[in-house]
Amino acid sequence: MSNASIVLPRPGTVKPGNAVRVVKAPSEAAFISTFGQLLPPASYLQTPKGTAAYYEIQASSPTPKDSKKPIKRVFFVHGIQTPSIGLQPLASALSSFFPHAQCVLVDLWGHGLTDTPIVPHEPAIFHELLENVMAHLRWEDAHFIGYSFGASTVASFAAIRPQRVSSMVLVAPAGLIRSTNFGPQKTYLDGGEGLEEQAQAWILDFLEGGPLTVPSDWKDRVNRGEVVAEAVRDWQMKEHEGHLASVVGLFRDGGALDRHAEFAEAATKSIKTLCILGELDDLCSTSDLQDVASKLFSLLNVSDKKPNGNHKMAAILASTGNIVGSNEVFMKPSTRLRKLISQDGVCIQAPGVYDGICARVAIEQGFQVMYQSGSMTTASRLGRADLAFASLNDFAQNAQMIANIDPRIPLIADADTGFGSPPNIARMVQMYDRCGVAGFHIEDQVANKRCGHLKGKDVVDMETWKSRIRACVIGRDSIYGGSDIVIIARTDALAVEGYDAALERVGTMSSV
Numbered sequence: 001m002s003n004a005s006i007v008l009p010r011p012g013t014v015k016p017g018n019a020v021r022v023v024k025a026p027s028e029a030a031f032i033s034t035f036g037q038l039l040p041p042a043s044y045l046q047t048p049k050g051t052a053a054y055y056e057i058q059a060s061s062p063t064p065k066d067s068k069k070p071i072k073r074v075f076f077v078h079g080i081q082t083p084s085i086g087l088q089p090l091a092s093a094l095s096s097f098f099p100h101a102q103c104v105l106v107d108l109w110g111h112g113l114t115d116t117p118i119v120p121h122e123p124a125i126f127h128e129l130l131e132n133v134m135a136h137l138r139w140e141d142a143h144f145i146g147y148s149f150g151a152s153t154v155a156s157f158a159a160i161r162p163q164r165v166s167s168m169v170l171v172a173p174a175g176l177i178r179s180t181n182f183g184p185q186k187t188y189l190d191g192g193e194g195l196e197e198q199a200q201a202w203i204l205d206f207l208e209g210g211p212l213t214v215p216s217d218w219k220d221r222v223n224r225g226e227v228v229a230e231a232v233r234d235w236q237m238k239e240h241e242g243h244l245a246s247v248v249g250l251f252r253d254g255g256a257l258d259r260h261a262e263f264a265e266a267a268t269k270s271i272k273t274l275c276i277l278g279e280l281d282d283l284c285s286t287s288d289l290q291d292v293a294s295k296l297f298s299l300l301n302v303s304d305k306k307p308n309g310n311h312k313m314a315a316i317l318a319s320t321g322n323i324v325g326s327n328e329v330f331m332k333p334s335t336r337l338r339k340l341i342s343q344d345g346v347c348i349q350a351p352g353v354y355d356g357i358c359a360r361v362a363i364e365q366g367f368q369v370m371y372q373s374g375s376m377t378t379a380s381r382l383g384r385a386d387l388a389f390a391s392l393n394d395f396a397q398n399a400q401m402i403a404n405i406d407p408r409i410p411l412i413a414d415a416d417t418g419f420g421s422p423p424n425i426a427r428m429v430q431m432y433d434r435c436g437v438a439g440f441h442i443e444d445q446v447a448n449k450r451c452g453h454l455k456g457k458d459v460v461d462m463e464t465w466k467s468r469i470r471a472c473v474i475g476r477d478s479i480y481g482g483s484d485i486v487i488i489a490r491t492d493a494l495a496v497e498g499y500d501a502a503l504e505r506v507g508t509m510s511s512v
Helices: 028-035 084-097 123-137 149-160 179-190 196-208 218-223 229-239 243-254 260-266 286-293 310-319 333-341 356-364 374-382 392-403 422-435 462-477 499-509
Strands: 043-047 050-057 073-077 102-106 142-147 165-171 272-277 298-301 370-372 411-414 439-443 486-490
Touching: 028 229, 043 123, 050 084, 050 123, 073 084, 073 123, 073 149, 084 102, 084 142, 084 229, 102 123, 123 149, 142 149, 149 165, 149 243, 149 260, 179 196, 196 243, 218 229, 229 243, 260 286, 333 486, 356 370, 356 392, 370 392, 374 392, 392 411, 392 422, 422 439, 422 462, 439 462, 462 486, 462 499, 486 499
Parallel strands: 073 102, 073 142, 142 165, 165 272, 272 298, 370 411, 411 439, 439 486
Antiparallel strands: 043 050, 050 102
């Protein structure tokens, strides 16, 4: 259980050379039994201040030969309270945009599976932790992505060790709150005998914006593979004995407050930097950043973009590749597909693929687009003919694997007849979008469909097919944060009703 009686020493109160007492972190087995194996297996680094846990997402592709400054190493630094698992969805999504990059997430002191050292939690111990992890990995430098307190830590780290930071993205950065703004509550920051229990309660209330409320359905959501940050924070309070002390120490002394000078210093180091603010961020404003480094930091306010979901945030970060220090400028696969097919007089060749090997061959041969074959997906995954045996999950899982081998290459996926009624068709669109599919085709055959190359096909009436296309549009338009996934209406009426009827069907669907 988290121990409210642990109070960390303050800066300047510990004599150098004293042995460091350490509060051990919970076990990885205990964490996984509650939240599943969303992160890679933890690796551990032994330091004089305790044991720190970090997680590696290995590169899935070799470095492109034509890339002059490829992004090879990305370091994620989390905020106060929620440990590395909170950044896992973003790291996973971003690694799909940069498949040749090694991504590392670290649990900071007192968080996740990392111990709590009973020492002042000032910025230096977090800088030292980042340095130790990089040295252990033999990284000379890295591209940093820091969230909240992690962004403040990255900025102050860059100010003193700029050679280690290739670029930095600061998401909703802390560090620019002035302690003088707290008025009477500033006594809780100062602390002292008789104040610690009240200070702990006030700091937690400030960070949470009120009492911590864990959603009642958090276990179901975790079973679906979601990260429920409130449940993670609650678990740490109960199971990590040193967590509460670390949270208080970080907030008071670690860099969450009054770091204007460090931000300004970091801005002078010629490090390419992007600051991202969100619509719900009330701890750092545009004016806060402009005050310290308006001319040297690139600022992206995403309040009007609503990048809900980490794939959308990853797309934003990847699209700013030139800002974060790479000559690789990415766009979403669906956007790239739209750009390719909008070219006049250009025929786009898209070879049929159905597994990782043939997708890799297509990529190595330089094709700009790939097409996931429905018949071959059914044959390779199920060993059956293309007679409506394969389910949405069969197609989506295969598409996700292929689309993320190299997200620069758009993938068009077969969607058969949509896998059910209009609501199911809308769900299919949303699943394909989450998988990274750039576009899909949906056909007008009856539900008990046959491969387009086979005889004996039959098609639905025009109104039924319209309802399928409308469901696709509704599914796409209801994706929070927006989507431009390409909807392709494919007709099999040529063999059933003739050429003119096929043309009429296609023309009608283009206006739905």
